[in-house]
Amino acid sequence: MLLTLAVSGYRSLRDLVLPLDRLTIVTGPNGSGKSSLYRAIRLLADTAQGRVIGSLAAEGGLQSTLWAGPEEVSRRMRIGEVPLQGTIRRNRIQLRLGFASEDYGYALDLGLPQDRGIFGRDPQIKCEAVWAGEVMRRGNVLARRTGPLVEILEDGGERVPVLTDLPSFESMMTHAADPRHAPELLALRERMRGWRFYDHFRVDADGPPRRARVGTRTPVLAADGADLAAAIATIREIGDPGALDEAIDDAFPGSEVEVTEASGLFEIRMHQKGLLRPLGAAELSDGTLRYLLLVAALLSPRPPSLLVLNEPETSLHPDLIAPLGRLIARACDATQVIVVTHAASLVDGLGVVKGARLLSLEKRLGETAVDCEDRPRWEWPKR
Ligand SMILES: Nc1ncnc2c1ncn2[C@@H]1O[C@H](COP(=O)(O)OP(=O)(O)OP(=O)(O)O)[C@@H](O)[C@H]1O
Ligand SMILES: [Mg+2]
Numbered sequence: 001m002l003l004t005l006a007v008s009g010y011r012s013l014r015d016l017v018l019p020l021d022r023l024t025i026v027t028g029p030n031g032s033g034k035s036s037l038y039r040a041i042r043l044l045a046d047t048a049q050g051r052v053i054g055s056l057a058a059e060g061g062l063q064s065t066l067w068a069g070p071e072e073v074s075r076r077m078r079i080g081e082v083p084l085q086g087t088i089r090r091n092r093i094q095l096r097l098g099f100a101s102e103d104y105g106y107a108l109d110l111g112l113p114q115d116r117g118i119f120g121r122d123p124q125i126k127c128e129a130v131w132a133g134e135v136m137r138r139g140n141v142l143a144r145r146t147g148p149l150v151e152i153l154e155d156g157g158e159r160v161p162v163l164t165d166l167p168s169f170e171s172m173m174t175h176a177a178d179p180r181h182a183p184e185l186l187a188l189r190e191r192m193r194g195w196r197f198y199d200h201f202r203v204d205a206d207g208p209p210r211r212a213r214v215g216t217r218t219p220v221l222a223a224d225g226a227d228l229a230a231a232i233a234t235i236r237e238i239g240d241p242g243a244l245d246e247a248i249d250d251a252f253p254g255s256e257v258e259v260t261e262a263s264g265l266f267e268i269r270m271h272q273k274g275l276l277r278p279l280g281a282a283e284l285s286d287g288t289l290r291y292l293l294l295v296a297a298l299l300s301p302r303p304p305s306l307l308v309l310n311e312p313e314t315s316l317h318p319d320l321i322a323p324l325g326r327l328i329a330r331a332c333d334a335t336q337v338i339v340v341t342h343a344a345s346l347v348d349g350l351g352v353v354k355g356a357r358l359l360s361l362e363k364r365l366g367e368t369a370v371d372c373e374d375r376p377r378w379e380w381p382k383r
Contacts, residue, residue: 001101001336002306003134004376008096009067010043011036012368017378021357023332025350026340028361033368037361038199038310038340044097047108048192050174053122056095062110062123066095069366078365094126096380100134104188107136107381108171124168129381130185136379142184145172146383152181196304198297200314201225203289210281210289215259215266219302221293228281229266231296233259239301243330247295251323257292268292287315291324298327303334313343325349 002020007013012033018024028034039059046055056062076082098107108128113120128145129136143152150163150172162181166172173192177185201224203209208226215230219238235244236259248257254273259266269278270288281289294312309328313321325346331337332353341347350356359370 002099003102004098004100004105004378005037005041006096006098006100006107006378006380007037007040008094008380010040010095010097011065011067012363012366013037013040014067014069014367016368016370017375018359018370019357019372019374019376020336020338022336022355023328023350023353024338024357024359025347026338026359026361027342027344027347028368029363030342032361032363034340034342034361035310036368038308040097041195041308041338042197044099044106044108045192045195045197047097047171048173048189050171052108052110052125052171053169056110056123061121062095062112063121066093067367073365073367092383094383095123098378098380100136100376100378102134103132104142104184105129105131105134105136106173106188106192109381109383111383113168119169122169125171126168127381127383128172130172130188132184135377136381141381143172143176143182144381145176150176152176152185191305194304195306195308196220196297196300197223197308197310198294198312199223199310201290201293203286203293203315205282207289209293212262212265212267212281214264215261220300220304221296225293225296228293228296229259229268231300232257232268232292233261233266235296235299235301239299243299244295247299247323247327248292250326251291251320252288287317287320290315291320294324295327298331303331305336306338307331307335308338308340310340311342312339313341313346318345321345322349329353 005020006017008015013036026034043052046052059065093112095110109126110123111126113122113124129141130143131140132142133140148166150166151159152162154160163176173189177189179186208224209228218227218230218234221231248255256271258269260269268281271278351358361368361370
């Protein structure tokens with residue numbers, strides 16, 4: 001389970017260290033930093049896939065994602081005695097992301113490019129570290145990257161260089177995770193690759209979930225929900241069909257969903273009270289289809305170690321929020337869940353779940369802040 005998430009220099013998240021629980025509910029007003037937090041977790045996951053530089057570029061590049069406020073906000077700036085202004089920079093410009101779980105932690109530090117040429121805007125991975133335990137200390141670093149050099153801690157306590165020429169756009173998580181030298185790195189990378197994210201499903205008339213598709217066994221719903229019918233059929237075959245029926249009946253009393261197959265093409269059919277024939281995915285309302293997608297995501301027969309949901313309430317009728325909350329609560333039995341939401345009713349419903357933690361974000365002087373008494377200890381690796 002992830003215990004700590006740390007973000008620094010990313011958009012409005014100037015310096016945030018958050019405790020995480022079995023279920024973490026992130027909420028806050030518009031502009032408080034919810035989506036930024038969601039994206040920061042995605043960027044961490046992208047690192048394990050070797051995609052972090054590309055994902056930053058897709059967001060508009062490092063320059064645009066870096067914290068746009070002053071490096072330090074003095075007390076006099078905070079109380080308005082002096083205007084908010086930049087001072088001479090003392091530290092490097094950097095975007096840092098990290099997490100710690102019970103057994104291992106990982107952090108990376110991205111900085112501005114130094115090379116010119118056609119890729120002269122690519123941010124550079126300046127340093128990375130993997131450590132044992134919750135907080136990085138001098139003695140518990142298992143693998144460390146500084147520029148092109150990757151060193152691994154060997155059994156005898158010696159640091160051995162395993163790579164000396166790692167390019168600045170590649171992570172040690174993808175390039176030094178060797179089962180012989182660095183089994184911990186490999187294990188951690190595989191765990192990060194298993195993190196699952198669901199963001200707004202496209203359910204417009206041309207949206208992927210509305211089309212019939214060739215179905216194969218699908219224990220994990222795709223991020224775009226294109227394989228919804230196959231995922232539901234797979235829950236029926238190897239998952240918990242009782243929970244599936246319950247979740248549908250909970251939201252739409254008296255309704256049932258079945259999956260039909262014709263020449264390999266899978267389609268869902270929803271039987272609803274008062275209708276003489278079932279409706280297909282192309283005919284369901286946006287909210288109904290979104291709810292079915294969330295059911296398929298949350299009842300996956302292969303639950304991930306971490307599931308992150310971004311505003312799952314989008315386009316759901318208020319009546320569906322309570323059933324959605326029950327589904328999320330149920331998923332927490334097998335999975336650590338982070339829900340980013342601005343639906344007060346979902347916050348209230350989930351707040352009572354055992355092991356739930358509420359993080360209410362707010363913006364203070366342009367910076368995302370959160371009141372939590374138990375800010376975890378955190379150390380960043382140094383360049
Ligand atoms: N580079 C940056 N530096 C500082 N602040 C930034 C930067 N880029 C964006 N922001 C600000 O960060 C804030 C947080 O944005 P974010 O999209 O995370 O908010 P949100 O909580 O998801 O809001 P909403 O509920 O409206 O979706 C916004 O006010 C945005 O203007
Ligand atoms: Mg948002």
